[in-house]
Amino acid sequence: MEWTREKRYLPYSKWDADTLLHLQAQAANSPYQMHYHLHPISGLINDPNGFSYFNGEYHLFYQSYPFGAVHGLKSWVHFKSSDLVNWESLGLAVEPDTMADSHGAYSGSAREIDGKLFLMYTGNHRDENWVRIPYQVGAWMDKNGKVADKTILFKNPDHITEHFRDPQILKQNDTYYAILGAQDKAEKHGHIDVWKSKDLKNWEELGFLDMGTDDLGYMIECPNIVRVDGHVVVIFCPQGLDKKIADYDDIYPNMYIIADDIDFENHKLINPGKLHNLDKGFDVYATQAFNAPNGKVYEISWVGLPDTTYPTDNENWANCLSQVKELSIKDGKLMQKPVSAMQELRYNEKEISDENKASQQYEAELTIKAGQKGSLYLAANDNLTSGLKLDFDTENGTLILNRSNAGQKVSVDYGETRQANFEANTDLKLNIFIDHSLIEIFVNDGEEVLTGRYFADQNNTKLAFAQKTHYNGKLWQMKTIL
């Protein structure tokens, strides 16, 4: 089947329900489907949206195209949770049903305001000549999940191209601010554009955020600002970023900057640091973070990349979300660790021995003693000729995730290994989460995270060291959440 433009933008009402039921069953029955991470009910998912706390629960949406593994006409699908781990699926929430979002209810954020959840997102509109107009839309969700009162708030000003999207709604004192990814018309550079409003109706552009670095590539997507341990952290996705500014391997990276503070009115970070790659693995993008009312800061990411195909495309579904991580700052560096409720998914604890028939759904916690080099295989076959390989060197403080021989290939043009560094000559603690075709590795309690997809044979469930290694560790099966 060819995915023509016409087909990708066909209204949902022109698809038939039998096709959708089959797509839903196909996604549910796939051996690659995730079981304790948010995943597609059918079709393709991408950015997390509207991550927020409302009416006593956490809410989250994701970008969804329900009819195949392509970026077609997007809607928001809704989930809620009391613990950020066990999610309840509430289905289609924001659909492309107005002029402003006629070609997709694109990404955005949410914030509880006066007993309702205010959604602010980009309505993707194309005119009759297929020229894009990026409307920034406001909408209100009530406690029963009903979304109403969609209103166009503003569109791209004259100095910004059609690449203007992904608003994050923020509040400081009595003023609302929104930050958006933008491309200026003059230089075609990527920026974070800052807007303000007193009433959520009348919006005024303040200008591009000064982050201390001149050229951040040709576009920035999915900007987020959170306050973490007395600092301001900006998380964003620069496209076309010069690798001299910050090292990365993926087609597009997800970066962050730590600053002392932000001056919204003068659209300026105070004492911004350098760019850092948020995740040292393969497939993290479009991370969304927010300051929760309990004082904690949470993030969740799309595990998937733009302009990238995955093996499950042949099964008509693609991608998933990461687990939710809690953010903190230690020694000037962002720490990302699993939320506490992740431990409640654990069952059937056992000690890790040299040869482990694990499963497709587990967490392994390992401490590898200092002064060793070696390899740990995961999702491997019995004789370790196929599997994810994790090369550790605690003398030099390096960890390399290698998916070159782990089954079906993904994005080989961007390399098949990823590296994280840690303090040399110390023990190395790893928390490794395996969920069928997703791996998340937390290094030393979240100093680094490596996230990636892999597509191994479902019988390849061995976890083993390639050589005699001094370590101790535990392994837990993980419950299915959804």
Next chain:
Amino acid sequence: MEWTREKRYLPYSKWDADTLLHLQAQAANSPYQMHYHLHPISGLINDPNGFSYFNGEYHLFYQSYPFGAVHGLKSWVHFKSSDLVNWESLGLAVEPDTMADSHGAYSGSAREIDGKLFLMYTGNHRDENWVRIPYQVGAWMDKNGKVADKTILFKNPDHITEHFRDPQILKQNDTYYAILGAQDKAEKHGHIDVWKSKDLKNWEELGFLDMGTDDLGYMIECPNIVRVDGHVVVIFCPQGLDKKIADYDDIYPNMYIIADDIDFENHKLINPGKLHNLDKGFDVYATQAFNAPNGKVYEISWVGLPDTTYPTDNENWANCLSQVKELSIKDGKLMQKPVSAMQELRYNEKEISDENKASQQYEAELTIKAGQKGSLYLAANDNLTSGLKLDFDTENGTLILNRSNAGQKVSVDYGETRQANFEANTDLKLNIFIDHSLIEIFVNDGEEVLTGRYFADQNNTKLAFAQKTHYNGKLWQMKTIL
């Protein structure tokens, strides 16, 4: 909207996907929706089907009409579980896509045979004059959930009317047997019809099962035979049963008989006992039971009744399944108790006090001391003017569940109270499961069960005794499973 015959039997491919996505979201967002019981993804569900153990997991399906709260064109929707409590939704599995099941893939059973799951069910076919032909169909499901090779096994013989359905596949020694609900042409009485096959292809009718009672009404649906603690238990749904034979209040009851044994070849129960009402509550029907390989016997029921409307019909969805119960026999009586994994859903344990703001999702375990009469309110408002009322009398050994003042009304023509009896002058132990609009009450560890739907305001979450009562008890919030 009027549910014409044409509309109810419209192929799934003639419905549009946008409508289905909205129906799914509506069912998910309803305040009456169950959260730790299997419930509709959209539309109406009824009988559990294919309850079985296959490929190391429990499998279950239910009858589904996805497009509204009516009995339209039915399909099977698939779930699996490792513990009979946490189910994974696998979506549409058996659809009405052949001549034999053109008007619905109706109820049936499943059994693991030679590495596949054999499904045996009733294909509902209507000819051009709308005359029903009940084909009994075999199909095979592989380990990836794919159903193939649908074959017509047999249809109603000449002496049986079109009311011939719900095959349960059984095996004894080297022979397969099937039992079906049937109505004879001569007398228009309900029967359980027994068939045999050596190869699952060639089937021979043995005759109506002699259960020791002449007239069991005009039709029997959903017959099941299980072996429990050295006895044979027949669970079935007689329609039009004379209340002199067995007492019941619902429009149609779900009954059981305990016998010493069954002689399949002579289609005869050995020393059958009397009929007993399986559930003393309001809404249990179409119970399906099977002997699991671990030696235990499990049942699950439709919570819903034929020819009955429910308040959620207005929300375009209806009904749910009960929790799975484990069967045993004690003093000649069937015991039904929660499976052990139900306890793993519990969290936030607290002692029950005289005034409890509970939730819409909890288990309460109470022991009411002997020698007391009184009332316990559940799902009640603050001043107890609205709520489910449970009148207990431990002097006389009676328990009455009253839903007359619990919110929106259901089936008032069949009475608004249900009674269970227990041994007088003893303590009364109750395990009460509340799931938004479903109540399941286990009396004295499963000597009796009362199951019912109710439709209270979602703010009515009080649990309280109407008068000073001597008791002790605990209350747990229950996790969401799906």
